[in-house]
Amino acid sequence: MFKILFGIILFSIVYEESKSLDQVRSGNPFRRQKRLLHSNPNTEFSNIALSISQQNAADSCLPKISCNPFLKYRPFDGTCNNFLVPGWGTPNTAFVRLLPPSYSDGISRVRMAQNGNWLPSPRVIHTVLFPETDVFDFRHTLAVMEWGQIIAHDVTFLSIKKGPACCTPNGNLFPPQELHASCLPIVIPSNDPFYFKFRRTCMDMKRVKTANELGCNIFPVHQISGVSHFLDGSLIYGSNEDTSNFLRTFRGGLLRAQLTADRRPFLINTDKPTRVCHVLSDAEVCYSAGDGRVNQNSEIAVSQVMFMRLHNLLANQLSIINPDWTDNVIFHEARRIVIAIIQHITYNEYLPILLGSKFMENSNLTPTRINYAIGYNENVNPSTISEFVGAAFRSYHSTVQGFISLVNESRALVAEIRFSDFMNKPGIIQLPGNFDHFLRGLITQPQQEQDIFFSGEITNFLFKSDAPFGMDLLSMDINRGRDLGIPPYTTMRVLCGLPMVNRFEDLKDVMDDEKIVRLAKVYSSVHDIDYLVGGLLERRIPGTLTSPSFHCVVAEAFYRYKFGDRFFYEFGGQAGSFTLDQLNTIRKVTFSTLICLTGDNIQLAQPDGFLIPNVKTNPLIPCSELASGFNLHAWSNS
Numbered sequence: 001m002f003k004i005l006f007g008i009i010l011f012s013i014v015y016e017e018s019k020s021l022d023q024v025r026s027g028n029p030f031r032r033q034k035r036l037l038h039s040n041p042n043t044e045f046s047n048i049a050l051s052i053s054q055q056n057a058a059d060s061c062l063p064k065i066s067c068n069p070f071l072k073y074r075p076f077d078g079t080c081n082n083f084l085v086p087g088w089g090t091p092n093t094a095f096v097r098l099l100p101p102s103y104s105d106g107i108s109r110v111r112m113a114q115n116g117n118w119l120p121s122p123r124v125i126h127t128v129l130f131p132e133t134d135v136f137d138f139r140h141t142l143a144v145m146e147w148g149q150i151i152a153h154d155v156t157f158l159s160i161k162k163g164p165a166c167c168t169p170n171g172n173l174f175p176p177q178e179l180h181a182s183c184l185p186i187v188i189p190s191n192d193p194f195y196f197k198f199r200r201t202c203m204d205m206k207r208v209k210t211a212n213e214l215g216c217n218i219f220p221v222h223q224i225s226g227v228s229h230f231l232d233g234s235l236i237y238g239s240n241e242d243t244s245n246f247l248r249t250f251r252g253g254l255l256r257a258q259l260t261a262d263r264r265p266f267l268i269n270t271d272k273p274t275r276v277c278h279v280l281s282d283a284e285v286c287y288s289a290g291d292g293r294v295n296q297n298s299e300i301a302v303s304q305v306m307f308m309r310l311h312n313l314l315a316n317q318l319s320i321i322n323p324d325w326t327d328n329v330i331f332h333e334a335r336r337i338v339i340a341i342i343q344h345i346t347y348n349e350y351l352p353i354l355l356g357s358k359f360m361e362n363s364n365l366t367p368t369r370i371n372y373a374i375g376y377n378e379n380v381n382p383s384t385i386s387e388f389v390g391a392a393f394r395s396y397h398s399t400v401q402g403f404i405s406l407v408n409e410s411r412a413l414v415a416e417i418r419f420s421d422f423m424n425k426p427g428i429i430q431l432p433g434n435f436d437h438f439l440r441g442l443i444t445q446p447q448q449e450q451d452i453f454f455s456g457e458i459t460n461f462l463f464k465s466d467a468p469f470g471m472d473l474l475s476m477d478i479n480r481g482r483d484l485g486i487p488p489y490t491t492m493r494v495l496c497g498l499p500m501v502n503r504f505e506d507l508k509d510v511m512d513d514e515k516i517v518r519l520a521k522v523y524s525s526v527h528d529i530d531y532l533v534g535g536l537l538e539r540r541i542p543g544t545l546t547s548p549s550f551h552c553v554v555a556e557a558f559y560r561y562k563f564g565d566r567f568f569y570e571f572g573g574q575a576g577s578f579t580l581d582q583l584n585t586i587r588k589v590t591f592s593t594l595i596c597l598t599g600d601n602i603q604l605a606q607p608d609g610f611l612i613p614n615v616k617t618n619p620l621i622p623c624s625e626l627a628s629g630f631n632l633h634a635w636s637n638s
Helices: 002-014 057-061 122-129 143-153 241-247 298-321 327-355 357-362 390-399 424-431 436-444 471-484 490-495 505-508 512-520 531-537 548-563 580-586 591-598
Strands: 136-140 403-408 413-418 446-447
Touching: 057 531, 122 531, 136 143, 143 298, 143 390, 143 413, 143 446, 298 327, 298 357, 298 424, 298 436, 298 591, 327 357, 327 548, 327 580, 327 591, 357 471, 390 446, 390 471, 390 548, 403 436, 403 446, 424 436, 446 580, 471 531, 490 531, 490 548, 505 512, 512 531, 531 548
Parallel strands: none
Antiparallel strands: 136 446, 403 413
């Protein structure tokens, strides 16, 4: 069946779509509703939002830091990005909250139902409301899904509390009195359609570390990110200088790499692969990178190799152009360009798909075409938002493909691999020809639709190792929202400009009747609905990959990542600003440019790698054309 559907994708390369998505959905009932940004002085969220001082409550725990205003290169840990609050956005600091957290004790205990009982099991919510079905998005490639994963790994890392197992060895619940305080297990009903055959009634899950565990005693608790909060390439370079130094050669500005027998560069191996990856010996492939999640799945491993190769390509060119530059200057200049490219692709290609091009323009999120952008605001906290990392951005797990396509130069399917078979087993990408097959697959295979359907590969087999079953990512996402104290859906929708509701029937403004009926079967009150669940069930805003109650939070997050970042690539007047010639060079780079520059031998790609190839609107063209405008002459000292 998949091969038939894949053939349809290839067929679309030859024949143009008869109507664009925007034309088909021109009757959007949400078009007249405002999508507002809290930090934008011209607009504001609903008045239920926390005040700025309340959002930044954890600032009281930030260390005092002295800053050098003439620093050209951003520090790895994000310190001194903001001179007023030098600790904003640094590792091990708290997420920002837009609304007060929902904890049953007002401090940290997870939310209870309106009737005083426990909320329904996330696994029950999943099985009733979110079928495991493949629905392909024949407009957007898998690269859209993957770029979202890149961003997620760049701006946040949830540090998990340590403690004993949260389920018994045979997969059952401990008595409540024996459950460790770090645990938040997921109850699996005995009649679960999948796990019943394995006689498991418990899914192990621990809570996220809070600022209190680092000596910052603020209540309610605030969870922390283990990496810098900026779009700063931390997944490549790390969030501290020690990690960066470990990854560097200290020769010619290069990052360390291991070479295959045919001289193809890949990331360096960890010292003990058997401890980090699901491999049988320490001689097998298991990578080290700036982020420890590099081996999680084949797509993120491919992306990390792509960025390492990009950095080294830039470093080699810079060393040729400027032979007098030191290793340190070359390294930091190459890193600065890589970060700028990540930011440019995010705001120029990725976000218009998520948020809609018109909204991007109206909110000053669209990159400028000439001159510098204006807008850095030292009063904007660039830190990641709890409601974003705990729910809204997790909704894009719906777009994950269960089977990954490996594609050759003629765009024929060479093979497809099962997503769960290669979690923490990245060696497959180093096999001859496979790295290019994976890259082409990213810009050829469609992602899954952003909808209520999830692949069973991530809802039954996540991190399965050698077992016949794994974890359920959707259930874990719902549970994580409760752990982070994310307010219920009915409150979050008001934040985003929708009216308050008090009955399930009131949800008809954004949900279909059939979904509302099933919601009422799971939740005893409309006010019990988890934010992630409600937002996923809403009808999408036409021309976007976002529903109304997610849109404002996703937009707010990326507003902060731009206007709260002094080093953002488009801003002038800063010590680390690019020249206009350099900025215009960066503006020429697209995701497809990266594919062409970093592949082993890729000859063709479409101009917009986030859209399915189409012979008339997005045709396959030679890589020599796609990369022709990208050179580093603007960085020459001569």
